[in-house]
Amino acid sequence: MTTPAEIQFKEVDLDTVAEASGKVVVFVGPDARLDAGARRVNRLTKKALARFVESDRFEKMSSGDVTQLAFPAGLAADALCVVKLPRRPSVMEARKAGAGLAKAQSESDLLVLAGTLARADEVALGLALRGYTFDAHKTDDKKSEGAITFMVSKPEEVAKSAAPMAAIAEGVFFTRDLTNEPANVLTTDDFAARLAAMQELGLEVEILEEDELEKLGMRTLLSVGQGSASPSKVVVMSWNGGKKGDAPFALIGKGVVFDTGGISLKPPAGMEDMTMDMGGAGVVAGVMRTLALRKANANVVGLVGLVENMPSGTATRPGDVVKSMKGDTVEIINTDAEGRLVLADVLWYAQDRFKPVGMINLATLTGAIIVALGHENAGVFSNSDELSDAFLKAAKTEGEGAWRLPLAPAYDELLKSRIADMKNVGGRMAGSITAAQFLQRFVKDDVPWCHLDIAGTASVKKETALAPAGATGWGVMALNRLIADKYEG
Template identity: 70%
Template sequence: MRPVQFAFEETQLDEIAKAEGRIAIFVPQEGNLDQGSRRINRMTRGAVERLREDKGADAANGTLITLAFPTGLAAEAVDVVILPRRCSIEEARKAGAALGKARGNAALTVLAGTHPKAAQIAFGIAMRDYGFDDHKTADAEEDARAVRMMVSKPADVEAAAAPLLAVADGAFFTRDLVNEPANVLTTTEFADRLVALQEIGLEVEVLEEDQLKELGMGALLSVGEGSESPSKVVVMQWNGGDKAAPPLALVGKGVVFDTGGISLKPAAGMEDMTMDMGGAGVVAGTMKALALRKAKANVVGLVGLVENMPSGRATRPGDVVTSMKGDTIEVINTDAEGRLVLCDVMHYAQDRFKPAGMIDLATLTGAIIIGLGHENAGVFSNDDMLCNAFLKAADAEGEGAWRMPLGKGYAKQLKSRIADVKNVGGRPAGSITAAEFLQRFVQEGTPWIHLDIAGVASVKSETALAPAGATGWGVSALSRLVADNFEV
């Protein structure tokens, strides 16, 4: 679905009494109310002050308290949000998210006045105002998607909010992709949705199976052998920077469904494997965000799209496949397929684009969930400068990320008796050995980060800025990384 649309307007207090749906105001735990809140307080005969006296002292910043069916107003509710003028970006976004969650399908008028974090509040509203109901047959209620945001300087707030709302749009694109069932989001449908991004200025090309065979992508192609869906690689380019500047390369694992192949997964929970293309989803959403906000940087996004299915043609445990790099790989477990997809796309990205840095994203291992749960993605890197820049961006955007170790001792677990390397190194340090496998395909001199997002791409319970399901984790952090480190 598309993010909510905002109308930024000059504050018009005389219109408040006629506003329908819900009205939102922001009040501190103590101290003076702003102009809009004072007007609402008078119209509701002091209800705002009484509510603050009753509940404000014990409320955290961002807490929303609803006055239902207020007297003196046409609105069905007034949402009173505890939020001082001096608040953090995180608090402002969470306050907005509380409004996005509470509003349902109702029209919303936000009285932000002169609040310095009005743009961040708008971002929070946009990020939380999401639902994936494309496959529900019940009649949908009429949805008043637009949000009126009354502020003292609407042009300034709109300008500050524009790049944030572009990021929200990209995150929604990621969420929609990750939430889609696999019978809808086939490799072909996925590629078609990415091709459609040409409409916003991205250059998009699709490499089909015959081209992948010519390139020697034997590792990637081995994953899709058992499926009727053709394997593909999609390349998206955004050239908003200096023509001579090498791009940042983003590489995503796009396994549209993962049965485990011949190493079949247990039936319980297999339905969640529709999200195994989460890395490709984040790359796609980030590229959309960069294009929408006209980022002054060169970035290329590459995604490997496959389906891992068992059949008479499927790759078997014990098979040996040859990567584009030329390394032979003993496939010990066909359920460790994501690294086979990534290694070929990473090699292609470096050979063709000679990137200034490369970041791959994948729902790669269950081991990272055991280690970090659903709070943080695992971060592995060969370059402290790039890694620290990403961690700083992720922290600023409130997207959990934690650096994990690499080392030759872990790489020893991948030694094969019959090939150059095997695709798994056993249960100990499973997420680290997966990263070590990928590092084998990083060319000397290429700054690289591997993000294992298995625990954060899709979750069972809501987060601060997203309902249960796909989170869109990574779009905000990567967009900020580009803005802070790669834009001219």
């Protein structure tokens, strides 16, 4: 697994191309014109590159596609990778090209003849993101990494522009690692310890244990984890890179390290995937890591509620009534609708303690959002057009799918309880919306807020453009972009 920080950017030296091992990469635009590096390769290969570029096969390639020509004559390399890409590609085209190179790399060295190609840094980011692997628990099948060298005309400038992208990639990788981990490894204790280790990056990290949560009145959060041997926790991560005294922007994440459904037990088929139910907390952790690594000029606080939802003799029962930190009472109809109970208390605590300028919570909250939006988009719910629009713009810029859905008082009727202030579920209809309506009850009217339901995007069965199957790290890039565009001075 390679990050942009490990990719080398060197001055163009075409004399070394003939003897380069592994794979050599050239870029050719849709106009089929060859740059200096491609012309050098074309001469070495006795015009084989030109013949390929003039073929129907090259014509049918889309921008960002990669084709390998195996064991090219005139080169010591095992393959010549031809990337169809304009000299001034869009960000998405450049990242797609990098992802294609990651899939073509295998375990080989890559010598990338980028020359004067614009957005070589974005190509490197796409290469790193798609080259991610999670093999921590494989004993004899770990992928060895080849060296990656970009030959560019201005290596210092490209390396400088790639530096913040290395921070982004590390944040995405951190999120993916957390989300991919099995629940017997990523316990609430282990999760909290990994977050505490980020103090080395300059983050302030505070861990609230169960006794303190009890004193604060976080009974809805504690009710979720009371059937588990793993202690419930809230971890607070603060990055104070902005003006001293300015209120922070808050990120809040659901961190259910494993979700059996509790007494409302889930069906066994597919339950192993519930290791990813801490995906919202994973994204918050990844964003905080990125902000610290790139020394963001902003004040941001990240809060995650870490629990495990297990059935046992001490577990919460359907029909139980619990009181939130806010003071509202909740009738638990279904113990498998636990994420909103975690978020309710953490949302209120974040507002009560930090008085944030705005906040976004993330959660793998409902299966209903997958029915509505599939795995292409996360659901966005908000009380603020300004914050919602800013986030959607950031997500579009970073190529992370998101779609806004409605909130309205009429949906509150579905949450009415006979014996408490509200129920924790509203039935099958509008399941994602009623979950968001539930959360909105714990958001103060003057606080701009977005709820992101990432159940469909946090982890996927098939590879995406920039990630292999498994955890995607969706949201790290979009939230980093939002903070950079809206909250940095």
